[in-house]
Amino acid sequence: MSEQVKTAIFPVAGLGTRFLPATKATPKELLPVLDTPLIQYAIDEAREAGIERLIFVSHPSKQAIERHVMDDARLRATLSARGKEDLAAELEEIALSPAEDDVVFVMQEKPLGLGHAVLCARDHVLPGPVAILLPDDLILGPPGALSEMVSNYGRSDAGHMVATMEVPAADTRKYGVLSVTARDGQLIRADGMVEKPEPEKAPSREAVVGRYVLDASIFEELATQKPGAGGEIQLTDAITRGVERVGLVGFRYSGKRFDCGTKVGMLAATLELAAQDAECADLLQSLGVLAPDNQAA
Numbered sequence: 001m002s003e004q005v006k007t008a009i010f011p012v013a014g015l016g017t018r019f020l021p022a023t024k025a026t027p028k029e030l031l032p033v034l035d036t037p038l039i040q041y042a043i044d045e046a047r048e049a050g051i052e053r054l055i056f057v058s059h060p061s062k063q064a065i066e067r068h069v070m071d072d073a074r075l076r077a078t079l080s081a082r083g084k085e086d087l088a089a090e091l092e093e094i095a096l097s098p099a100e101d102d103v104v105f106v107m108q109e110k111p112l113g114l115g116h117a118v119l120c121a122r123d124h125v126l127p128g129p130v131a132i133l134l135p136d137d138l139i140l141g142p143p144g145a146l147s148e149m150v151s152n153y154g155r156s157d158a159g160h161m162v163a164t165m166e167v168p169a170a171d172t173r174k175y176g177v178l179s180v181t182a183r184d185g186q187l188i189r190a191d192g193m194v195e196k197p198e199p200e201k202a203p204s205r206e207a208v209v210g211r212y213v214l215d216a217s218i219f220e221e222l223a224t225q226k227p228g229a230g231g232e233i234q235l236t237d238a239i240t241r242g243v244e245r246v247g248l249v250g251f252r253y254s255g256k257r258f259d260c261g262t263k264v265g266m267l268a269a270t271l272e273l274a275a276q277d278a279e280c281a282d283l284l285q286s287l288g289v290l291a292p293d294n295q296a297a
């Protein structure tokens, strides 16, 4: 299977309950790691991977996401008029614009689950496999995780590719876990996936994280998928149903992943990037969080 991956779906319609009250008025996907919102890291990753169409599955109460994602010419003009041309240029560089980018916003009126959110994008995807990025899983490269997945997708001979990482046995209950059949470098061959298994029942420690490249048949599976755990339409259930027909492979990305859907993950990501920023690193050193040679104390 060597079809090109042209579409990326960003499901951003969730309630973000684990981050309340921060997410009462601010979408989780706009929470910043230092000065950059989570959604921006995911967009940058998709662009690096050569994605042509970006589809955001959002909710009417989360319009701030669209305001962040799309270009704001008026704000740039104001910044330029105040002599802040560099900042204006920086904003233009990261923003998506209707004239230059292929961007679609669709609404998921009710948060019926990740699988349902992906299904909402169905009528807007370009032909071929689709990429899905969960912005609260921040994966710092280089190389970008999606870019690595897209370039290895063709040689994987599998329709469904999921990003994976090795987790401690005690953590398998937090993830979808692959039933591994063979390992071939970064490619982890699998014949199934178990959702959140207890350690003694886990088929491996190869846990699925928020990057997927999925065969287009995923939409057929999702359309007929019954609600699973939590009464939600689960993406992993639909992937599992297609495994025999299209094949499944895990991909061990090279970057470092942070679960920014949790406070601890968000703090870890912030410290990681702060240590790479001269001004912040000075503060971390003075607080004793970072040793003078920039290694975590």
Ligand code: UTP
Pocket (backbone or CB within 6 Å): 011, 012, 013, 014, 015, 016, 017, 018, 019, 028, 029, 057, 108, 110, 111, 112, 113, 114, 116, 117, 134, 135, 136, 261
């Ligand atoms: P999460 O389960 O991490 O997000 O879904 P959540 O449901 O918003 O957060 P908690 O668990 O209540 O704290 C991963 C991604 O899928 C999106 C979320 O917005 C997030 O980016 N999602 C989830 C949807 O778009 N729709 C849904 O119905 C559920």
